[in-house]
Amino acid sequence: MHMPEPLLEVRDLSVAFRAGKRTAEVVHDVSFHIDPGETLAVVGESGSGKSVSAMSIVDLLPDNARRTGTIRFAGEDLLAADAARMRQIRGAGIGVVFQEPMTALNPVYTIGGLLAQAIDSHGRRSKEEIKSRSLDLLQLVQMPDPERRLGQFPHQLSGGQRQRAMIAMAIANDPELVIADEATTALDVTAQAVILDLLLDVQERLGTAILLITHDMGVVADMANRVVVMNGGHVVEEAPVEDLFSSPREEYTRKLLAAVPHLGRSETVEQLPTTPIELRYRTQPQRVVEHPVLHIENLVVEFPGRFGQAPFRAVDGVSFDVDRGEVVGLVGESGSGKSTIGRVAIGLTKPALGTVEIDGIDVSTKHRRERKELRRRAAIIFQDPSSSLNPRATLADTISSPLRWNRVTRSRRELDRIVAELLDAVHLPKDAAHRYPHELSGGQRQRVGIARAMALEPDLLIADEPTSALDVSVQAAVLKLLLELQERRQFSCVFISHDLSVVEQLAQRVVVLKDGKIAEQGNTRQILHHPRDGYTRQLVAAIPVPDPAEQRARRQERQLLLASPVAPESSSLV
Secondary structure, X not given: OOOOOOOEEEEEEEEEEEEOOEXXXXXXXXXXXXXXXXEEEEEOOOOOOHHHHHHHHOXXXXXXXXXXXXXXXXOEEHHHOOHHHHHHHHHHOEEXXXXXXXXXXXXXXXXXXXXXXXXXXXXXXXXXXXHHHHHHHHHHOOOOOHHHHOOOOXXXXXXHHHHHHHHHHHOOOOOOEEEEEOOOOOOOHHHHHHHHHHHHHHHHHHOOEEEEEEOOHHHHHHHOOEEEEEEOOEEEEEEEHHHHHHOOOOHHHHHHHHOOOOOOOHHHOOOOOOOOOOOOOOOOOOOOOOOOOEEEEEEEEEEOOOOOOOOEEEEXXXXXXXXXXXEEEEEOOOOOOHHHHHHHHOOOOOOOEEEEEEOOEEOOOOOHHHHHHHHHHEEEEXXXXXXXXXXXXXXXXXXXXXXXXXOOOOOHHHHHHHHHXXXXXXXXXXXHHHOOHHHOOHHHHHHHHHHHHHOOOOOEEEEEOOOOOOOHHHHXXXXXXXXXXXXXXXXXXXXXXXXXXXXXXXXXXXXEEEOOEEEEEEEHHHHHHOOOOHHHHHHHHHOOOOOHHHHHHHHHHHHHHHHXXXXXXXXXXX
């Protein structure tokens, strides 16, 4: 039987980067193919070479990159194509959806201008034809109010809307292949689900093949026909999606799958054995109090409107408590107000109305001594450690800064001892104390952020999306670390996230936010397994799980849930 020719064939691809007189090869003899209309997922941890391999196809690597091997698209050798020919292929033959549309979209052009460039660069058309085609594209990607969006700039759109505009540009000239490079990583779960639906819809309508670059195995289970697993620049395994999830051959693939949080199966995250660590610099005895560690009642947060407009109410009448030693998950879509609440709790944002108390002390207190005491009792872990760590400060200075600011100790020797204990607590080597943030991986930088937050042994920890920027194996390690530290120190925690699979690993209770208001709150099992509110059910349904058969059933049930005017009171999605 004659097999059809693959649309894309990559054979023995190697990529090296020149740095001065040295050359470092980061992709080694990679081979895979994509058939017409097929979705191939390339997965692996950060640094595995998956994005470099994908960008090699469309020649979007830096000038110091050197490619060898064979890349054939629709029978044409792309490595032999000159720059002019590659410009024709990009867009007309191969479209690209980048990970972060805010940096990929030119901020000085409107969405209409960006689409006009994409359309006009592959054949001259009149202004009327370009506008008509632009509107058709925005309607195809289900952009709300497409006529108005044509005149808006990228910064005026939400993250999901910017990604829709990016997809519209990628398919502007009906390409045969779309490369989606971590196209949903920066989106919340409902926006991610919409974008995945959109890619599948475009694929069905246009017959487009998709090369999906991702570290989210739930997305792979939802989208892919076949999977290529990469590690260290090598292909370690390739298999149909069902075979890969049911019977992975390679140990690396099994470890990668084991690290993925699976909604409804929180027991898969192992509890590490703990050894109590004595941090003897704390001089105050443990306080015994009857009131909650964090008490929020009728909280309202407003931000000034622009050019005389009314203030924007980001948080509207929110009330909940966090008891001692309890972890409460704060979940919702982007813009729901969850990070704002975290910033209010730590004293970084002032409320307009309502009560916020830590250990019975109002965070808006005007008494200097109480404000200082609050800074010692509460700490925060930020989402992006790259921007929250001082690049000019060593790890020792970063971790010890809360101790120095609060004058816990003035002895350099004592500070060094405490830093060493904290590095050990977050499983970093003691000799890392004199290194700088840029010398660490993303996961290691986040461990430094955790060590800094734990320096004063706070009663309350605000964890604001601490794992959203990490790949699955690093995310699993950081989650285990937080579980271990919480068990040792028994601090209270507000864990802010849009990923309910992650929240399930940590939280005893969950507060669901929508448009600044509480949609639902309760214990974790009730909220995630038997949600009562329709919005919560949509959140739960939007999370892809790393099981192709289960994910197909979830996708069908989610479509029924979205189509139903009145959602059922119970759900079997978990």
